[in-house]
Amino acid sequence: MLAVGALCQLAAYRLRIPSILLLLVAGFALGQVVSPESILGRDVLFGGVSLAVGIILFEGSLSLRFRELRGLSRSVWRLCSVTVLIAWVLITAAAMVAGVEWELALLVGALLVVTGPTVIAPIVRQLRPTRRVSSMLRWEGIVVDPIGAVLAVLVFQAIIVGGSEGAFTTAAVTLARTVGISAVLTLVIGGLLELAMRRHVIPDFLEGVAFLAGAVGALVLSNQLQAESGLLTVTMLGIYLANRPGLRLEHVREFKENLQVLIVGTLFVLLAGRVTPAEVVAVAPTALVFVVLLILVVRPASVWLSLLGTEATRAERTLMAFMAPRGIVAAAVTSIFALEIDHAAERAAEEADLGGETPLETLALEADAERLQALVEASADLVPLVFVTIVVTVAVYGLGVGRLAERLGLATTTPNGVLFAGAPTWARQAAEMLNGLGVPTLLVSLAPGEVSQARMAGLRVERTHILSEYAVEDMELAGIGSLVAATFDDDTNSTAAREFGRTLGSQHSYQLRRQGVGTRSTQRTATRLTAPVAFDPPLSAPELEQLVREGMQVRRTKLTEQHTLAQFRERQPDAVQLFYVQGGRAQVVTADGTTPPSGVTLVTLVRPRREM
Structure with a gap:
């Protein structure tokens, strides 16, 4: 997997195309020969994917400095809040138009509000846009990833609970716990790492390893305290450390950059290998309608509506409206939630078999088990739908945004x-x-x-x-x-x-x-x-x-x-x-x-x- 990932990224660099396209194709092809789950096992695979995604977000957030937001603070704030809400509503509607059940459409909408550093960074590196555009793309890509993951968790738990009153209460409690745990862990672990750096407790050659250990520890502990809160924690941790005055993180950033390239190549190959040709063919008509709506309606509408009245110029808004490739967080979290829906249905079936204390409770348990089982059947197309979305959006944005950016005078694909x-x-x-x-x-x-x-x-x-x-x-x-x-x-x-x-x-x-x-x-x-x-x-x-x-x-x-x-x-x-x-x-x-x-x-x- 490592060798295939490295070769794909080298070939993509030489061909000047998004590396993710080659990684997905290679993973899809290898998956027809041997399944990643047969080698690693399902638990190890998804546990490793969760850790890897957290490391990627931590590496990306270490590059986010508040001074980059001079003259762009309102634009970035809107992209990370208003754009997310508008996109969630519109993506949900697009999924329902494409034929997805409304409960799963809500989940798909939450999963696909993200873009991510794994797809934005290579395109920015190749495109070389202006500093303003680069800052907006990177901040949105990195910050919205954990927001999308947390939003997906809230939607998922609401779906599992069922009922509007219970769902709202569960979502509110989950959100409060997630934000609180992330903030506390950020201050504690970030403070300890900062203190160790300032007092020179960590030698230079161990700085990268120490920060990696801190990020992984924060991710795992956060997820133990509140499911799927770790991504928000490591992102907040990275932003906190990146903006501490006088804290030198050159060794850490260099170590993380090299590690991120390695992880991205492996992750996309592994996750693409879980999708079969039959699944792609079955979902293709729905996926194509859905992706067309995403590219032509959802992204332009959400960006233009949210950035009205901000510092962003007309050219910058136009470029941002046609730049939203989906990446590893969407792929990874979708795979995890598809598995969790299966687990929830199995637990509900076991509880229904045991029965309740009264006939009414037993009927309620059986109805809930039937509802979740129907959701499992409807969610069978969830992973291939997102897979097709990733491939098409990366291809369209990665191959077409360069010409648009050059016409707008915001970038050049051939810096000379x-x-x-x-x-x-x-x-x-x-x-x-x-x-x-x-x-x-x-x-x-x-x-x-x-x-x-x-x-x-x-x-x-x-x-x-x-x-x-x-x-x-x-x-x-x-x-x-x-x-x-x-x-x-x-x-x-x-x-x-x-x-x-x-x-x-x-x-x-x-x-x-x-x-x-x-x-x-x-x-x-x-x-x-x-x-x-x-x-x-x-x-x-x-x-x-x-x-x-x-x-x-x-x-x-x-x-x-x-x-x-x-x-x-x-x-x-x-x-x-x-x-x-x-x-x-x-x-x-x-x-x-x-x-x-x-x-x-x-x-x-x-x-x-x-x-x-």
Whole structure:
């Protein structure tokens, strides 16, 4: 399972498609050969699924910081409350239109109000939307997951109890217990973890393991005190820890990110393996009507109604209205509730066989057993219905949202821009040249002179340090595909390249050649502390600045079959090759890379006295 999950995610990355599609297809295919339950057993399977989902939500909630909500607080609040209620009502109605029994329709509505980090994160990573859109998607995806799970628990218990008065009382008590238990455990376990971190009780290499143990312990204890409350607990715990001032969680986040990728791949393969072709075929007509209503009616209506009068722009509301893929929480919780309905029916049948103290009580027990047995039969299509919903929504949103986001100007599926750390003269000239070739650029500098000259040239520039909290976590990077760290501080360049490599990819993060580093092993900088060196020949910041003072300027040259790279080098032997642009995408030239001999536009630092 681990190998299949890893291979599917690698293939999806290369093909630039949502990994969940391949994971579901692979799991569905493997499930026809061997059932996950036959290997693990039903109890182990669902126990493991519950733990895994909790870990995923904890990892996602560790990335939710309240400062991201500046200018978006009302929008995010509405998405996590009003949108959920409207969606629940509309999804329930859509399920009933598709032919689902009204009790199960209420449960389906609660289960499918969620989106989730397992489907949102890969799409956001591929889509690279604006910070505002990314924040709204992540907050909704992570926070609504436990809300949907708790709502499903309330609906489930109300269905099992039966009767409006008893159902309402049960739901109210369950909700109060769930929120109270989650809040208390969050404060206690979160406080203990925070205290251990601040007093350095936990060594660096055990931070990830310690936080994982804390999250799992909170999940299990919460579920023991109140069924299915653990997801809300771990989400609140993650948000609490993520927003504690001065608490450094880099080791924890890195550990959890790697673990989350592993878990997601395994979970989707396992859960998809429980669905048979016959079940999918049987539910297909109902599922297709249901999914069409979800995509074309439910999501747009719930988003537009809830976000009216908020800070969200018209373009942002439009994109959010067509972005609601369902993920692992919907699949996992649906499977668990389908099993719980079976258990409830079995218990009711046993109680009916034993009889009550009076004939009326016996008749009531028998009627309740018959009601639950009918519910079991009606719920047989619940898991395949949700399975089809997940596949179709991931396919539609994952494959189609990129084009919509680009048309709305909120994202790009092919980020080709260049971020310059530092704004020396040659970098400003290169940015102007790239802009003229249709490549977006962003310069980051603290030097007032560099910033003012960049603004006078009409360039996009941010006045901040490249390693500031704002630059690393909040700066708008939509459209940016690579980094050139070009400050006069080599250590800043190396650190910036490694830090932004997490977002842009290490293969797209470059630094200038370090100054005064020898070739002996005692003088060379450790490989893990450096990044790929930009340009050919590779030069340091002072060397590039000296060339500019000598009169060299940034120019562009179209390489053709008549004027090839070899001919250019012959005519300009002292030129510094900076970038080549092909198909609107800029690629940083390196000494050990390969520049196409023709068919590209070469951006170089040359002496202008020679004709290009």
